[in-house]
Amino acid sequence: MTSDVSTPERRQGPAVLRGRAVPQTTTDQRLLDGRGSADWVHADPWRVMRIQAEFVEGFGLLAELPQAVSVFGSARTKPGSEEYELAVEIGARLHEAGYAVITGGGPGIMEAANKGCDDAGGLSVGLGIELPFEQKLNDYLDIGLEFRYFFVRKTMFVKYAQAFVVLPGGFGTLDELFEAITLVQTGKITRFPIVLVGTEFWGGLLEWIRTTMLPSGKISPEDLDLVHLTDDPDEVVRVIVEAHREQERQAREEAAARAAAQAGADGT
Structure with a gap:
């Protein structure tokens, strides 16, 4: 629309509003007026x-975590x-190796x-998620935090962990697994270990990746090294x-x- 002297105009923060887009009230009026729709x-x-x-809440609460998985x-x-008992044992072994344990809290x-x-x-540590059905945080948490948004929660999983351990699960587990693999593969995060637990459960998936994705050129041979498969809790910890x-x-x-290069540069 071409602006002229008869066209109303209002600056609203960084925006310029003209004509029909100009509101009838100011931002402060709408903020302070308690009437109307919510x-x-x-x-x-x-x-x-x-x-x-x-x-902000997640970063603030988790910033001082020690090394975690x-x-x-x-x-x-x-x-x-x-x-279940295998996961209990892995949680204990991770602590004994000096790691905090982060889960989805459910x-x-x-x-x-x-x-x-x-x-x-x-x-x-448990990072829960708001779901349509009831799923409260479990009773074994020192730190528990519930999120509305999956992508915020997944950022916390990645930012504050130095490894992923993935036991048998459903779509949510697959989502978390492949996000971790993608982030490592693309160099978005520092390469860290991803350990699959359950050779019988995960074996078919890895075989499909090896025999279908790799021959068709969808992944590179070195991508197969991004995950380690085992049934042994001791090996889980050893790999990490x-x-x-x-x-x-x-x-x-x-x-x-870098120090040697800097010393050489300073000496020239």
């Missing part, structure tokens, strides 16, 4: 504020089952890993510890090389 609290700009608040798996796994595998860590005296030791060794070598 639909605005469900509008996208307000959602942005809620999203920002979730990031995120453990994923089905919420439907029953207490006392073989998979029942099943999540509860089991938190329980194992908590019973062993470790720091147990050895990977971190190797990362620390490489970091020391890189720091020494």
